[in-house]
Amino acid sequence: MSATMLPVCSEVKEDQLAVEVYETAANGHQLQRITECCTADTAGTIRLKTEKTFQTITGFGGSFTQASAYLLNRLSPENRTRILEAYFGESGAKYALTRTHINSCDFSIRNYAYAPVPGDRTLEHFSIDEDRRDLIPMIKDAMAVSQDGFRIIASPWTAPPWMKDNNDWRGGKLIPEYYETWALYFSKYLVAYREAGIPIWGITVENEPLGNDCNWESMHYTPREMNDFVSRHLGPRLRADGHEVKILGYDQNRGEELREWVNTMYGDDAAASYFAGTAVHWYASTYEFFPDNLQYAHAAAPDKHLIQSEACVDAEVPRWQDDQWYWSREATDWGWDWAPEADKYLHPKYVPVYRYARDIIGCLNNWVDGWIDWNMVLDRKGGPNWSRNWCVAPVIVDPENDEIYFTPIYYTLSHFSRYIRPGAQRIDFENTQERLQVTAAKNPDGSLVAVVLNEGETPQGFHLILGEASRRLSIRGQAIQTILISTQN
Structure with missing residues (x-):
């Protein structure tokens, strides 16, 4: 099975997760909002698990x-x-x-x-x-x-x-x-x-x-x-x-x-x-x-x-x-x-x-x-x-x-x-995209934030999953992304 055909759990609704993505990259992006993903195979999932929290920021x-x-x-x-x-x-x-x-x-x-x-x-x-x-x-x-x-x-x-x-x-x-x-x-x-x-x-x-x-x-x-x-x-x-x-x-x-x-x-x-x-x-x-x-x-x-x-x-x-x-x-x-x-x-x-x-x-x-x-x-x-x-x-x-x-x-x-504010709590996640480094937090206002780092030179794709909703995303090579996730239905 090719990477682009990697399945997402059947209970997850594909592309139903509303997100805003901001990227800084070696290509010149400087905390730029990204509205279209770069071309990349979807090679794993990042699942946010808000039920488990860690330190307060x-x-x-x-x-x-x-x-x-x-x-x-x-x-x-x-x-x-x-x-x-x-x-x-x-x-x-x-x-x-x-x-x-x-x-x-x-x-x-x-x-x-x-x-x-x-x-x-x-x-x-x-x-x-x-x-x-x-x-x-x-x-x-x-x-x-x-x-x-x-x-x-x-x-x-x-x-x-x-x-x-x-x-x-x-x-x-x-x-x-x-x-x-x-x-x-x-x-x-x-x-x-x-x-x-x-x-x-x-x-x-x-x-x-x-x-x-x-x-x-x-x-x-x-x-x-x-x-x-x-x-x-x-x-x-x-x-x-x-x-x-x-x-x-x-x-x-x-x-x-x-x-x-x-x-x-x-x-x-x-x-x-x-x-x-x-x-x-x-x-x-x-x-x-x-x-x-x-x-x-x-x-x-x-x-x-x-x-x-x-x-x-x-x-x-x-x-x-x-x-x-x-x-x-x-x-x-x-x-x-x-x-x-x-x-x-x-x-x-x-x-x-x-x-x-x-x-x-x-x-x-x-x-x-x-x-x-x-x-x-x-x-x-x-x-x-x-x-x-x-x-x-x-x-x-x-x-x-x-x-x-x-x-x-x-x-x-x-x-x-800018995006992870005082009083936020770090939340748990599962990351099967081994080429990406990830952290995530829930802000005091309830908004969710994930930060993703790609040190490699090639773009990487992933499914971002929250509950029953997901979004197919990708990150350029040599890039950092902050992803703001809407929790509104």
Whole structure:
């Protein structure tokens, strides 16, 4: 029997399912509505099973960095507004979950802290004035554009050097005698941002507590040290000061270290009572999303958040106005050159679009409830960045010429953020089309969404089935589709 003759169950009514299909593809489609399917054999089925649900979605989005905010302020007002609308407006990606940095990070113009005076234990000189020129205006303008609003997670890369045992921005550990001061620092930050009109929904205790080889701002914790800081200092301080903020632990890669951290975090009742969830990054591999470790982290705390808090095409300079590069196997990351020999297989060259789409689908299918990209905007050099740690962002700008480039990564992220809304529940599915990767969700308004990825170069057909209705569909080679399914009779 040929693929085109593959039968659908007899109780299913062929082509009775009403759908809207939006596609981004290497052929040039950019979140384009598709009204006619491409020619492809129907080689399998995707059956949506709404009766079984999984995690509730917190949201998708990107990060407010000083670098991005600085660049926006160098553009014309028209282009600045255009980018904010593209990320947060009703016509754009409708980002709902975001991140920003406490103190400076690598994507800052310079090193800075909100308490620069050494020995200021009571933080009398605490001030967020450094953020008022660029970062705070970007966040507030995004808030004005967003109709539904969005949540912000704030993360420190380091405490001020004078609180650390090496007196440096990079590496080192928090001196125990400053644990209480550092906890107070978080509280003062939350108050200062709230007074600036920006509520913070969540914090991570430390960005990448395992370090970054001292290349830029960092501060190290062991799992037990972080537990001690949270249970004895940070948690009690925030609770006493009336902050209803989510505390997320870990905040680094999804390799085997993740298991050690969740075992420690949730194996300690005192610390577990303060942790609202676990934050993870994707840098352990360019293709592997570590489903077993994500499943393990969920099982360790099934009632808590599991949020992907940072991802980017790292160790690369952006390609300007070159869509095909983002669809080709040309990108590399830090591990291509520097990973230990035993781990090099995890870091081959990769297709940037696939890395994003595959990872988000894999994360959703393994209990992750929020997914956050890194910088929203960078320049043609992959900065600005004081440490010369160049990366790629979904939107690249040339401020000297007041030009904008929306890369294919921007549209890839929009396939999820625009259509799978906060409060959605991931739903079960059966997929016999082995060449396609799939995830699906039910939104709070009852609408159903399926996202399909085809990494192959040839079109693929499939029957989409919901209950007793089905639809014959197809997806181009090298393409992503978001399918909106009508539940109305």
